[in-house]
Amino acid sequence: MKYTTIINGKEFIIEIEGDGTLIVNGEKREVDFLDMGNSLFSIITNLRSIELAIDHEDNTYEVLVDGRMYEGQVFDERALFMAKRRGALGGGSGEVKAPMPGLVVDVPVALNEVVSEGQTVVVLESMKMQNELKAPRDGIIQEIHCKQGSSVEKNALLIVVGEAE
Amino acid sequence: MTESRQRNITKVLIANRGEIALRVLRACRDLGISTVAVYSDADRAALHVRNADEAVHIGAPAPRDSYLRMDKIIAAAKKTGADAIHPGYGFLAENADFAQQCQDEGIIFIGPSPSAIAAMGDKQSARSAVRRNNVPLIPGTEAGLHDDELLNAAASITFPIMVKAVAGGGGKGMRIVNVPEELPGALRNARNEAESAFGNGDLYIEKMLVGARHIEFQILADMHGNTIHVGERECSIQRRNQKLVEEAPSVFVDAELREEMGKMAIAAAEAVNYVNAGTIECMVDRDKNYYFLEMNTRLQVEHPVTELVHGLDLVKEQIRIARGRPMSPQSSFLTPKGWAIECRINAEDPYNNFIPSTGMITAFSSPKGPGVRVDSGVFQGFEITPYYDSMIAKLITVGDTRQEALLRMRRALSEFVILGVKHNIPFHINLMNSVSFIAGQFDTRWVEERFDMRTYESDPTDTDLEIAAIAATLHAHRERQLAAQVVAPAKRDTSNWKWLSRWERVRR
Numbered sequence: 001m002k003y004t005t006i007i008n009g010k011e012f013i014i015e016i017e018g019d020g021t022l023i024v025n026g027e028k029r030e031v032d033f034l035d036m037g038n039s040l041f042s043i044i045t046n047l048r049s050i051e052l053a054i055d056h057e058d059n060t061y062e063v064l065v066d067g068r069m070y071e072g073q074v075f076d077e078r079a080l081f082m083a084k085r086r087g088a089l090g091g092g093s094g095e096v097k098a099p100m101p102g103l104v105v106d107v108p109v110a111l112n113e114v115v116s117e118g119q120t121v122v123v124l125e126s127m128k129m130q131n132e133l134k135a136p137r138d139g140i141i142q143e144i145h146c147k148q149g150s151s152v153e154k155n156a157l158l159i160v161v162g163e164a165e
Numbered sequence: 166m167t168e169s170r171q172r173n174i175t176k177v178l179i180a181n182r183g184e185i186a187l188r189v190l191r192a193c194r195d196l197g198i199s200t201v202a203v204y205s206d207a208d209r210a211a212l213h214v215r216n217a218d219e220a221v222h223i224g225a226p227a228p229r230d231s232y233l234r235m236d237k238i239i240a241a242a243k244k245t246g247a248d249a250i251h252p253g254y255g256f257l258a259e260n261a262d263f264a265q266q267c268q269d270e271g272i273i274f275i276g277p278s279p280s281a282i283a284a285m286g287d288k289q290s291a292r293s294a295v296r297r298n299n300v301p302l303i304p305g306t307e308a309g310l311h312d313d314e315l316l317n318a319a320a321s322i323t324f325p326i327m328v329k330a331v332a333g334g335g336g337k338g339m340r341i342v343n344v345p346e347e348l349p350g351a352l353r354n355a356r357n358e359a360e361s362a363f364g365n366g367d368l369y370i371e372k373m374l375v376g377a378r379h380i381e382f383q384i385l386a387d388m389h390g391n392t393i394h395v396g397e398r399e400c401s402i403q404r405r406n407q408k409l410v411e412e413a414p415s416v417f418v419d420a421e422l423r424e425e426m427g428k429m430a431i432a433a434a435e436a437v438n439y440v441n442a443g444t445i446e447c448m449v450d451r452d453k454n455y456y457f458l459e460m461n462t463r464l465q466v467e468h469p470v471t472e473l474v475h476g477l478d479l480v481k482e483q484i485r486i487a488r489g490r491p492m493s494p495q496s497s498f499l500t501p502k503g504w505a506i507e508c509r510i511n512a513e514d515p516y517n518n519f520i521p522s523t524g525m526i527t528a529f530s531s532p533k534g535p536g537v538r539v540d541s542g543v544f545q546g547f548e549i550t551p552y553y554d555s556m557i558a559k560l561i562t563v564g565d566t567r568q569e570a571l572l573r574m575r576r577a578l579s580e581f582v583i584l585g586v587k588h589n590i591p592f593h594i595n596l597m598n599s600v601s602f603i604a605g606q607f608d609t610r611w612v613e614e615r616f617d618m619r620t621y622e623s624d625p626t627d628t629d630l631e632i633a634a635i636a637a638t639l640h641a642h643r644e645r646q647l648a649a650q651v652v653a654p655a656k657r658d659t660s661n662w663k664w665l666s667r668w669e670r671v672r673r
Contacts, residue, residue, distance in 0.1 A: 001642060005634045008625065012634040016642050024631060033639045038545055039528035039584055043636060050632060053528045054640045055584040061637040064528075067579035067594050068625065070633035074641035099514070099587070100523045100551060126551065131520045154523065 004080045007063070007072035057155075094142070094161040096133050098152045102126030106148060107159075113141045114164060121159045122146065139164050170388065171489040172273060174198060174249045178221075178242045179213065181253030182232060183542040184559060185464070186213035189251045192480035201245045203238055205231035207550050212542050219245050226552045232256045235263050242272050249273035249487060251480075255554070258463040259286060275487040277441045277462050284437040285460040295457050298432040303448065303456040305371035312352050315370055319348055322372050328352060330359035331367040338362060341373060376451040376608045379403065379458075380415050382430035383471045383479070384443045385494065387486045392434055393497040394427040395471050395479075400446075401609045402596070404519065409589070409612065410508055410596065411467035413474045414501045416567065416605030417449065426455055427497055433457055442468075442483050448609075466509070466559070469538060473505040473563040504567040506574050508593040510541075510581070512555040515592035515618055521555045524548070527585035532577035536563045536570070549586050557588060567605075571597060595621040 003014045015023040022029045032044040043050045053064040059079070063070040075083055106123040109115060115135045122133040142162030146152055177193050178201040179186045186202065190213060193200045202217035207226035214220045221241035224231035231237070233256055242250055250267055252258040258276065261283040267274040276282070285291045292302055306318040308331040319326060328351050330338025338359030340351040352368065360366035383395035399415030400408045418426070430445035437460075444465050446458040468479050475498045482492050513519040526547045531539040541558030543549075549557070562577055564570035575597045578590055596602050598621040601611065625633075 001645075003638050003642065005638045007630050007634045007637065010627075010630050010634075012631060012638075014634065014638045016638070022635070022639075024635065029635065031635055031639070033636070035643075038530070040530065040582065041636060041640070043632065045632065045635070048632075052633075052636055053530075053582045053584050054636060055527050056637075056640070061641065062584065063633040063636050064582060064584060065629065065633060067581065067590055068629075069591065070625070070630065070637075072634065072637055074638050076645070099517070099520055126521070129521070132518060133520075134517065 002077055004075045005072060006075075007070050094137055094139055094163075095157055096121055096136065096159040096161070098124060098154055098156045098158055099131070099133070100124075100126045101154050102131070102152060104146045104148055104150045104152060104158070105130060107144060107146060109141050109144075109159070111141055111144060115139065115141060115161060121161070124152070124158075133158065135159075135161050137161055172248075172487075174273060174484060174488050176201060176218075176245065176247045176249070177275070177484070178203065178238070178245065178247035178250045179217070179253065180232070180238050180250050180257055181255070182208055182211060182213055182553065184540045184556070185253040185255075185466075186211075187216065187542050188540055189253060189480055190216055192478060192484065193251075195478070196481060196484060198484070201241065201247050203232070203241050205552075207548075207552055210547070212544065221245065226550065228256060228552065235260075235266055238263075239266060239270055239272065242267075243270070247272065249275055249484075251275040251483070252463065254463050254466055259461070261286060273487050275441070275483050277439055277443060281437045281439050282462045285443075285462050288459070291459060292457075294436045295433045295460075298436040300429055300433045300436070300457045301455060303371055303374065303458075306369050308369045309367045310369070312349070312356075315352060315368065316348060319345065319370055322370070325373040325375065327371050327373045328355045328368055329371060330355060330363065330365070331369060332359060332363035332365040338366075338368070374448050374450045374456070377448045378415070378417055378607075379408075379446065379609050380418065380426070380449050380455070381444050381446045381461075381465075382427060383465075383468070384430055384434045384439065384445060385479075385482055385486070385492050386434055386439050386441065386443070387492040388440055388489055389491045391492060392431050392439065393492075393494060394430050395475050395477070395494075395498045396501055397423060397426065398465075398467055398470055400467065401607055402602070402612055403609055404612050408467065408509065409511075410506065410593070411470055412504070412506045412567075412570075413470040414504070417453075420499065422453055422455075423499060427499070429455070429457070431497070433460060441486050442479055466556075467507050469540060469559065469561045470505040470507050473538065473561060474501040474503055476502065503563055503565045504570040505561060505563040506567075506570045507559055507561045508574065508578070509556055509589075510558040510560055510583070510593070511589050512549045512557055512586040513589050514587035515589045517587070519589070520587075521551070522549070522587035523551050524586045526557075526583060528582050529584075530580075530582040531558065532560065532580035534577075534580075536573045537561075537577050538563070557583060557586070560593075571603065591622075592618065 001016050005012045034042045039053050055062045059073050102124040105125045109121045116138050119135045120132040121135050124131050139161040143160035146158045176199040179189045190200045200217045202214045202220040203223045204214045205226045223237040257263040261279040264274045265279040304322045325343045328340040338355045340355045342348050342351045356366040378401040386392040399412045402410035433445050444461040447455045449455045512522045529545045538561040562570050562573035578594050
């Protein structure tokens with residue numbers, strides 16, 4: 001199987017062959033990958049021993065190594081094709097989801113507006129606090145799925161920031 | 166001391182949840198005292214419930230329907246025959262009515278008297294009580310004076326000063342005034358703003374402390390007239406008045422200042438005839454002028470740092486004092502043994518303005534080893550809900566020196582695995598790497614005004630990224646293969662687990 005994996009914005013082509021051989025960006029790698037249960041994994045590669053934890057929701061993977069969190073996506077060839085069509089490759093998914101249930105108090109952007117990374121796109125009130133949700137990347141507002149006054153569930157898709165033309 | 170004043174405690178109801186309920190439960194176990202937990206619908210699976218000897222359900226998840234229901238908690242104590250209630254911190258811990266009701270029902274409240282809670286619970290009454298014992302207060306005026314009175318009063322306070330609205334909040338009606346000439350205009354503006362925001366234009370002024378630290382003293386007092394302090398805690402690392410990191414001792418406090426402030430803290434507690442454990446919170450400016458801020462009439466979240474450098478169990482002392490016995494220490498603690506640091510691990514996203522995060526903890530593995538203590542009430546599969554505070558754990562390290570404690574904290578933070586919710590461990594890692602924190606140079610405004618997550622974060626190396634990519638890919642690959650197998654189970658005679666281990670052998 002051939003995968004395109006993006007971690008913190010950097011792209012890796014990773015092939016896993018039928019006999020388990022692993023090839024990263026065209027180079028063979030010896031990797032001993034052990035599932036310890038409870039989301040914990042142990043890797044030994046090139047004599048380096050690494051303990052890590054992996055969590056994922058849909059296709060967004062979080063990998064925790066020594067207190068540092070890496071985030072990314074894993075695409076097989078079909079998923080890669082679909083993602084490229086959506087323009088969701090490269091600068092992260094561009095999706096802004098509700099981190100918790102809450103009430104949308106403001107959507108200070110409009111469709112097709114050009115935004116930059118870190119710009120507030122939704123203000124969500126939850127736990128009696130107003131939380132500003134930011135654009136995860138530079139781009140244009142491609143989709144808006146909420147409006148002022150709407151109640152949203154945790155993980156509801158609120159905004160999609162797409163590639164600027 | 167007459168025997169009749171001593172009261173036995175054989176069963177304690179813990180009117181709290183989370184890590185502090187577990188903390189109190191463990192002290193009771195150490196003392197051979199039985200425990201009663203109370204719990205809301207959201208906490209049936211919580212550790213404090215599972216580890217207690219008895220457990221009583223008290224209502225719906227929202228605190229006002231459960232952990233704040235005095236009637237239900239007292240009924241639970243009667244039903245189980247508990248002779249004492251420990252309130253922990255938060256919820257009913259500083260509620261004078263609750264302490265009074267316990268007393269009226271013949272249940273020992275493990276804490277101060279209702280009158281001491283009430284006296285310290287109100288800012289004005291606390292100030293007037295401690296003033297009688299010559300405790301220094303932040304210079305300022307009373308509320309509700311006219312402009313000319315305020316202008317006169319300001320002359321005796323050194324600038325800069327703060328103009329504050331009595332009904333204030335959120336910075337409305339507040340002005341910082343650096344020179345006397347600006348004061349009349351500032352008073353006018355602040356009064357208008359407070360009038361329109363709160364319908365109340367009453368103002369007062371207060372000296373503004375520049376570069377001030379938050380330093381607090383642990384107090385213990387028993388029913389035999391002994392009041393001591395157990396040293397200071399440095400709590401200046403905070404954000405929006407929420408403490409994030411605490412230390413004992415403070416880099417800022419030398420032996421002389423400790424002795425002086427300790428005496429002041431004892432005097433403040435004695436002003437309300439305080440009994441049991443409490444904390445005197447102070448602001449200390451750059452010139453080591455210190456001022457009483459308030460008294461917390463309960464066990465503090467950050468009490469472990471004090472325990473680790475002074476070698477005592479504060480909850481055990483609380484229970485001992487509540488039993489009417491003399492506390493075990495004979496005198497104040499003037500010499501800390503080593504250094505302790507506590508990081509509050511909260512479900513908050515440090516990369517996203519510290520937004521609270523809720524959800525299920527999908528992985529949890531806490532650090533261990535020399536000099537590490539973790540006080541936590543969570544586990545893998547535990548749900549962080551919006552009903553209660555966002556603290557996941559308190560990570561405390563101790564060493565012979567501040568440097569050793571700090572290095573252990575770095576190690577412990579990198580060992581800590583928490584997945585499923587966003588948390589502030591990256592913040593703590595960056596903090597432990599920051600030059601100002603290492604040098605002990607910070608004040609209460611430092612995190613909010615000058616700390617930046619990006620300053621101390623190095624970019625990951627290509628190898629680090631590659632390892633993360635390989636791990637994510639192998640995990641995804643395995644799950645997809647398994648999913649394919651589950652769809653067609655009849656084609657294979659071995660179980661998925663056996664298949665998985667075979668697959669792992671192939672991988673080696």
